[in-house]
Amino acid sequence: MRRTAAAALLAAVLFSAGAAPAQQPAFEPVGTIADIMREIIYPMSDALFYVMRSPPETDYDWNLLARRFLTLAESGNLIMMDGRSVAEDDWMTYARELVDVSRSAHGAALARDLDAIQALSPRMEASCRTCHEQYHPRYRRRPPPPDDR
Numbered sequence: 714m715r716r717t718a719a720a721a722l723l724a725a726v727l728f729s730a731g732a733a734p735a736q737q738p739a740f741e742p743v744g745t746i747a748d749i750m751r752e753i754i755y756p757m758s759d760a761l762f763y764v765m766r767s768p769p770e771t772d773y774d775w776n777l778l779a780r781r782f783l784t785l786a787e788s789g790n791l792i793m794m795d796g797r798s799v800a801e802d803d804w805m806t807y808a809r810e811l812v813d814v815s816r817s818a819h820g821a822a823l824a825r826d827l828d829a830i831q832a833l834s835p836r837m838e839a840s841c842r843t844c845h846e847q848y849h850p851r852y853r854r855r856p857p858p859p860d861d862r
């Protein structure tokens with residue numbers, strides 16, 4: 714009797730598992746936070762910090778700049794993803810600020826508004842610094858900015 718009940722239960726479990734909708738493919742983090750910082754966020758934000766070194770002139774230049782700011786905005790989203798983010802409120806707030814300021818920069822690049830891009834520089838710098846002060850383990854020993862390399 715017990716065995717029959719167990720078999721029925723097992724059958725129910727198997728049946729419901731079989732009837733469950735197919736699992737969606739899950740995203741798979743590839744780079745670490747440090748990789749995304751070093752390889753994406755750092756170079757893409759330099760396009761904003763140092764925009765006056767070679768100000769955009771041609772269509773190509775403007776499109777490239779807009780693409781970089783779009784990449785920067787979306788990398789803010791990347792560091793908010795489950796499995797990669799620190800998943801604390803402050804982290805999410807700082808990452809979201811990076812998304813917002815980058816989105817403004819993207820809009821300014823599409824509008825070809827160089828003044829607006831430059832004006833975002835302090836806010837961008839603050840968005841990096843605020844998060845690093847709280848979460849970067851070696852913040853005070855960071856490598857010098859690219860000028861000094």
Ligand code: HEC
Nearest residue numbers: 746747750751754755758804807808811840841844848849
């Ligand atoms: C939401 C938090 C957050 C924001 C926003 C953020 N960072 Fe970071 N960043 C980190 C953390 C955490 C590390 C340390 C990662 C590690 O070593 O594991 C880091 C490390 C770095 C590093 C060193 C990577 C290495 O090789 O160790 C650079 C460069 C960097 N960030 C640049 C930037 C710049 C530029 C910005 C702004 C445009 C920025 N980050 C915004 C959290 C943030």
